[in-house]
Amino acid sequence: MNDQDLEQLLNRYRPAGPADDLLPRIITSPDRQLRKSPRAWPWAVAAAALLAVTMALHVSAFVPSPERTSTAQADLAQQLGGDPLADRTAQFILASQVARDASEDQTPWDTR
Numbered sequence: 001m002n003d004q005d006l007e008q009l010l011n012r013y014r015p016a017g018p019a020d021d022l023l024p025r026i027i028t029s030p031d032r033q034l035r036k037s038p039r040a041w042p043w044a045v046a047a048a049a050l051l052a053v054t055m056a057l058h059v060s061a062f063v064p065s066p067e068r069t070s071t072a073q074a075d076l077a078q079q080l081g082g083d084p085l086a087d088r089t090a091q092f093i094l095a096s097q098v099a100r101d102a103s104e105d106q107t108p109w110d111t112r
Helices: 003-012 022-027 031-036 041-062 066-079 084-105
Strands: none
Touching (some): 066 084
């Protein structure tokens, strides 16, 4: 087979033109198809609300009462010397203790 034979074979086949209804399908607005599809935003709003409620409940479960914290902080600061440095140290100790307790409560199994 040479180039002339190949050209003759290719000349037998002509590419087909576009379908007659292609232009109207391209020009028409897609609004008709968009109206048929279900809206996703109600589901997104519901998921966001559920996430917000879950996070609020999760955070409120680990926040100690302010009265109890301030009393414990004052007592610990008094035991550490009663000066401003002792007060800041007591605040740090209690915050780290709350964080440690919160992380232990979230452990799904006993690691001891």
